Amino acid sequence: xxxxxxxGGMGTRLREETEWQPKPMVEIGGKPILWHVMKHYxxxxxxDFVLALGYRGDIVRRYFIDYHLMTRDVTxxxxxxxEVLLHGDEPEEDWHVTLADxxxxxxxxxxxxxxxAHIEAGLEDDAFMLTYADGVSTVDLDALxxxxxSHGRLATVTGVAPTMRFGGIEVRExxxxxxxxxxxxxxAWVNGGYYVLERKVFDYLQADxxxxxxxxxxxRLSREGQxxxxxxxxxxxxMDDKRDLASLNRLWxxxxxxxxxxxxx
Numbered sequence: 001x002x003x004x005x006x007x008g009g010m011g012t013r014l015r016e017e018t019e020w021q022p023k024p025m026v027e028i029g030g031k032p033i034l035w036h037v038m039k040h041y042x043x044x045x046x047x048d049f050v051l052a053l054g055y056r057g058d059i060v061r062r063y064f065i066d067y068h069l070m071t072r073d074v075t076x077x078x079x080x081x082x083e084v085l086l087h088g089d090e091p092e093e094d095w096h097v098t099l100a101d102x103x104x105x106x107x108x109x110x111x112x113x114x115x116x117a118h119i120e121a122g123l124e125d126d127a128f129m130l131t132y133a134d135g136v137s138t139v140d141l142d143a144l145x146x147x148x149x150s151h152g153r154l155a156t157v158t159g160v161a162p163t164m165r166f167g168g169i170e171v172r173e174x175x176x177x178x179x180x181x182x183x184x185x186x187x188a189w190v191n192g193g194y195y196v197l198e199r200k201v202f203d204y205l206q207a208d209x210x211x212x213x214x215x216x217x218x219x220r221l222s223r224e225g226q227x228x229x230x231x232x233x234x235x236x237x238x239m240d241d242k243r244d245l246a247s248l249n250r251l252w253x254x255x256x257x258x259x260x261x262x263x264x265x
Contacts, residue, residue: 001048001145002119002128003041007034008054008102008111011134013241022056024133025063026245029252032063033239034133036259038095043262044141046129047095050118052102052111061099067092109211116202123199130195136248136259137236139194147230148196151175154226155218156196159189160236177229178222189229192236235259 011023018026024034038049053060063070073087098118102111112130119128127148129141139158148156157177170178171189191214204217221227235258239245251257 001046001125002050002123003038003046003048004050004052004112004115004119004128004130005034005037005133006108006111006130007051007060007133008057008104008106009134010055014239014245016242017245018055020056021059022054023239025056025059026239028136028239028245028248029257033136033248034060036136037131037133038092039262040136040139040259041129041131041141042092042095043265046141049095050098050100050115051133052100052115054102054104054106054111057099057101064097064099103209106209107211107216108213109205109216110207110209112213113202113205113207113211120199126199127196128199130197132193134240135193135236135238137192137194137232138234138258138261139192139232139236141194144194144230144232145196148228151228153221153228154198154200155221156228156230157218158192158194159229159231160192161188161233162190162236171229174225175228176222176225177227189231192232193238194230194232 005024007022007024009023011018011026014023014026017023025032027033028036041047041049051060068086068090069084072090075085075087077083100115100118102114106114127145129145137160144156144158153176159177172178201217201221204220205211205213218227237244237248237259239248
């Protein structure tokens with residue numbers, strides 16, 4: 001099961017941090033939020049990642065290329081590049097990470113389309129997972145996948161419960177989902193950003209920079225009755241702005257971090 005993570009946006013609402021680094025590298029508890037997202041998937045056994053890079057993608061690339069050097073104790077002999085001794089075990093040694101440049105200004109739909117070859121390479125299933133690198137949750141990924149397999153549609157989006165600042169999701173009588181505009185009053189469900197998609201969804205996308213995902217492919221899938229919603233009423237927290245970042249770091253520092261499922265599984 002491949003996991004595609006969209007890492008290319010500029011994060012303009014978090015400009016204090018993203019002026020010099022991409023949003024996925026903004027830290028919670030001393031680790032990039034991207035790491036937290038990947039740890040969530042990995043603790044369910046989903047460890048084959050494709051990262052769609054864009055704005056300041058070189059920083060994400062360097063983080064993973066130097067991952068062992070930056071996360072473990074190191075002994076080295078200056079002047080001799082081959083004499084580097086890494087100490088201790090690394091729990092992420094079994095992650096498979098593909099770093100793909102998808103352009104500086106591409107919309108999400110274009111980024112997804114541009115990594116199609118990486119997703120389909122060695123894909124043993126017609127389905128793959130997709131998420132964003134700017135939120136954490138306790139979504140049960142096994143239950144999400146089981147729900148997706150149960151309904152036979154092309155796409156599943158996870159609905160979460162916050163009621164402010166986000167576009168909503170409505171569920172029709174037949175169980176299929178559609179999107180609603182943002183509203184001050186809020187709606188029962190909003191898009192939590194955890195998807196399971198069949199590879200046929202690539203047919204709904206183009207590599208053109210202007211190709212959107214939510215307002216393009218997902219709306220079309222919804223009209224065709226091919227989009228279902230998996231309800232998650234547990235913890236979910238985005239990192240849209242400085243307030244969200246402070247809240248997540250405060251939770252981490254207090255030890256109240258329910259999304260860190262890898263600490264208990």
